[in-house]
Amino acid sequence: MxxxxxxxxxxxxxxxxxxxxxxxxxxxxxxxxxxxxxxxxxxxxxxxxxxxxxxxxxxxxxxxxxxxxxxxxxxxxxxxxxxxxxxxxxxxxxxxxxxxxxxxxxxxxxxxxxxxxxxxxxxxxxxxxxxxxxxxxxxxxxxxxxxxxxxxxxxxxxxxxxxxxxxxxxxxNLEDHDKYFAQTSHLPHFIAFALISMISKSEDPKKDTFTGGGLKDITRIASSDPKMWEDIFISNRLNILKAIKSFKSEIDKFEKLIEEKDAKEINQFIKNAKNFRDSLT
Structure with missing residues (x-):
């Protein structure tokens, strides 16, 4: 004490x-x-x-x-x-x-x-x-x-x-710290910023009307401090870029399942994600 x-x-x-x-x-x-x-x-x-x-x-x-x-x-x-x-x-x-x-x-x-x-x-x-x-x-x-x-x-x-x-x-340890938080904190912020940026550039005049709970939940952290996150993205860029690459790979897999209308695998992909998300405390 x-x-x-x-x-x-x-x-x-x-x-x-x-x-x-x-x-x-x-x-x-x-x-x-x-x-x-x-x-x-x-x-x-x-x-x-x-x-x-x-x-x-x-x-x-x-x-x-x-x-x-x-x-x-x-x-x-x-x-x-x-x-x-x-x-x-x-x-x-x-x-x-x-x-x-x-x-x-x-x-x-x-x-x-x-x-x-x-x-x-x-x-x-x-x-x-x-x-x-x-x-x-x-x-x-x-x-x-x-x-x-x-x-x-x-x-x-x-x-x-x-x-x-x-x-x-x-x-x-230092190396694991920066690697883990690139995946669990820095990447989610990257995704939130990019998603909101994409939607903000839409020319649809009704884009603000249909922003429901899902969008607000997943992009809450896009309201974070720009200076703080500018520094984080630059200082941990190598780990963050690796995390982005892994995320792109998952997007590609999921996109292919949708293109192929593979209902069984789409369901399994979502189920696996849900099970892991539900296990988080």
Whole structure:
């Protein structure tokens, strides 16, 4: 269990960073933050959801540092906060792509003994501090990744942090993390963006009239933050392109069954998909 004397510094006060701040503040921790939007920091201070800006964090007292910025912004944020990195009890993140983060760390030769990567599976199509909330991580899973030189103290601190936030932690290595989430998160977003893009370009004036529940369900995530997903598609592009190739193969198979009017195989294709979908918790 984390001692409440430990301070928490958050870089990026969006939905994930803001939810961490709100939850820990309610539990009595001193939270400090920095965000590109100064009004976000002012509002968070006024609402007593953080104690102050990151510059007010006392470096002589144990603290945790968490980066929850867009993937391709993390490099410059690490450099900007390099003096804090070596002093922190734990340095972690909330990013959905890990190999790009690892490359930034290696490029700048940061000591990784106190680094443990984190990825809370708690996002939605909503973004920004206004959509953050206390308790967002309750009963959710956070994937954590220990680096070769990470200490046991850093790992234990990270596990305790996410437990305090209400999440269960699962360990996963970097390569598997980026490969799995290319399939289960990044590809679905790609499909949603592409599908909505296709429909939006239709010249049929009634295209908005017949958007039923099915379309809205499958494309809810197309309302996600463009900057965040621009960074994800670029930074995890090789894994995402492999996932797209596999998806195209399934489309081709299904299309052929429809062309051939193979009712039995169409039914089996759908049944297999349904059974797997129904098994997901």
């Amino acid at each position: 984390l001692d409440k004397s430990i301070q928490v510094g958050i870089i990026g006060l969006g939905m994930i960073g803001g939810s961490i701040a709100k939850t820990l503040s309610k539990k009595g921790f001193k939270v400090f933050a920095r965000d590109i939007n100064e009004n976000t920091i002012k509002n968070a201070i006024n609402e007593k959801e953080i104690c102050g800006s990151l510059e007010e964090l006392d470096q002589d007292i144990n603290f945790i540092l968490i980066f929850t910025v867009p993937v391709l912004s993390v490099g410059k944020e690490l450099i900007k906060n390099k003096e804090l990195l070596s002093k922190a009890l734990l340095v972690s993140d909330g990013l959905s792509v890990k190999n790009s983060l690892k490359r930034e760390i290696e490029k700048n030769k940061f000591n990784t003994k106190n680094f443990i990567f984190s990825h809370p599976i708690a996002g939605s199509e909503k973004s920004g501090y206004l959509n953050s909330k206390e308790g967002l991580f309750n009963n959710k899973i956070t994937v954590i990744t220990k680096l070769p030189h990470s200490t046991q103290v850093a790992l234990d601190t990270c596990i305790d942090l996410w437990s305090l936030l209400g999440a269960k932690t699962i360990n996963l």
